[in-house]
Amino acid sequence: MHIRVETFDEATPEAWQEVYERGLRLVDPDTRNRLSKFYHKRDSFRGLVGALLPRMLLKERGVPLDKMAFGRTQSGKPYIATQGVDPPIAYNITHDSGVVAMAWSSGEELVGPPAYRLGIDVMKIQLPRHESFSDFLDAFSEQLTPLEHRSLLPSPSEPSLPLSEALYRFYLIWTMKEAYTKALGLGAGFEFNRIEYDVHQETVRIDGALAREWKFIRFDVPHRLHGREDVYVGVAAISHREQAREAEDCRVEYRDPGHWLECQDAVEFVERALHELS
Template sequence: MHIWVALLDETTPDAWKESQVCERGLTLVDPASRDRLNKFYHKRDSFRGLVGCLLPRMLLKQRGVPLEKMAFGRTQSGKPYIATEGIDPPIAYNITHDSGVVAMTWSSGEDLVGPPAYRLGIDVMKVHRPEHEAFANFLEAFSDQLTPLEHRSLLPSPSEPSLPESEALYRFYLIWTLKEAYTKALGLGLGFDFKRIEYDIHQETVRIDGALAREWKFDTYVGVAALSHREQARQAEDCRVEWWDAGSWLECHDAVEFVERALHELA
């Protein structure tokens, strides 16, 4: 798996407006995507959506595909995929964004599972608690989507050692983004019961419907990426969450500079 990240400086949230980079960047996407992005009430959301559209286009550009040959589709449940003809080996991708981060995970190879969108997903969220709301109250809103084990790892019983709120909040977002990444990899909508997915923080294992998800890889960054990789499954091994240090798998870009570069390379 590879991760490309475009960062939008939240301290200067209007930097992209000054150069009209959003309006110019919209010329690089298809009319349907352009219409969808223009419908956002907040132009900042349009810009983030534009970056999400350009990330897979820049990936295809690296593979030598000209802009006019690029094609994208959506599954019946709405998961996007690359529909360009002649891509060999196939490429899977998935997009996520939250606050000042837009990220794309992608993978390529004959061992990808579940065409045409493939079983690959990513989710990222900013770690924060709503102001003037206690952590226990914040957690209560999600309690029906957490397993008893997950709930205990976030709010230990009075007989257990106390957990700093910052650590509990961090654990919650790890659990939640893992659940989101898994369902996005499956290409499912909001109907999937998150309680069917259990992330054991202490053992760093994942269970689906009570069984270890051995055919899946869960790689943790600031968020979580999930990839179905059935061929590497070993019945004797647990499904363990992997933690990766920054390396060649990760590319980070300034969002405005990324769109400017796309305008230069794709136009």
């Protein structure tokens, strides 16, 4: 599995508005129409970057822009519909605030064509203004299991958890649930409380059973802006044909950034796409 991350400053549209307008010519009319309907321009730019990521992936496989085709499942999950791509490619897109990311994998071991069972989610670690962590958590309590809730709000008899660690754990749990349901292609059609992420044991259970046919990778994305650094937590989920036999093989894997995770500036990425796809 590989991940590509594009970052930008959503608060400075003058940095990306012009390249966004030029980049629109690289996508099909339906995609341009969809992007034009966003109220906020930053959402449109995120959408354009997300549309260009799989196109650049296909370009690396030697597919010209006019031969690229994409489809959506009945539930709306996008997939590559280009003819003759061998071995097949699975991809999934996510975005939050100033980050757009794509997870992709290729090979005959992929499960669930045509969109395949691969999903990714990335979220910025932050607490809404004027809100305590306990009040923030209340909005999600029904989608958390008792184990997850205890890991976020220990009982009074247990050591208190620093706010930074509590927020990190919450977003890790939530992105895990999002990545899994996106991999299934079900979105809101799967109750999140059926998914349990034990942050201490680094295991994932679905309806109480270890997710033996799934591989989960978690990672952090630092995003530096004007002297400050935002941190995003991400999870990618992929299903394999063979189930893990040992419980140790079911553990969530943490990976440091490396060759498997590419990070670059989103404006520079669109400029490169304009050069290579035009």
